[in-house]
Amino acid sequence: MSDGPWTGSDRAHNGECHARWAASSNRSTGDPGYRDEWYDAQCGGCRFWIALGGELGQDYGACTNSGSAFDGRVRFEHDGCAVFTVREDHSFG
Template sequence: MTAEFDHVTRNETEMDSIHERWLGDRNRGRGGHEYEESWAGEQCGGCRFWVPLAGRVGHDYGVCANALSPFDGRVRFEHDGCDVFADAGRWLIPEDFG
């Protein structure tokens, strides 16, 4: 017998847990002494290679699609970044892809 379940979570507590867990994988935490102010304008959400996830979680997370990035193919926080940032000219959101 196969268990039936809703594969898409809509539970706010679970979504918050996912958010907190994924935050630990950031490349550029703003609280560190090594954080450079120039990085503030080079965040994943404004990169042309940023593909936001769908729904509520997509307003905070997306996938990097830059083959030159060490994060290519990985889920990233919108305010994170890397050394191969490519400016999209604006912040990208899930509705841009729907």
């Protein structure tokens, strides 16, 4: 890492974050128990998911749904929870 201001573009750091954060996923599309109906209810398509800035924002955001157990936590865009709320414009990410 450099001594300058943090820009969020340190690939090694971002890779370490991804590994740590992915380990705390609520749902993984690779799990045998992943249900088909969850595919269209992923965090990246929820109206309460706000993408992070920088490179990590390509995959991660913060949950802002007060009814979710994940409110205020960083979530992988392909994760999900029981209180998913679709975006009115049906955008993702």
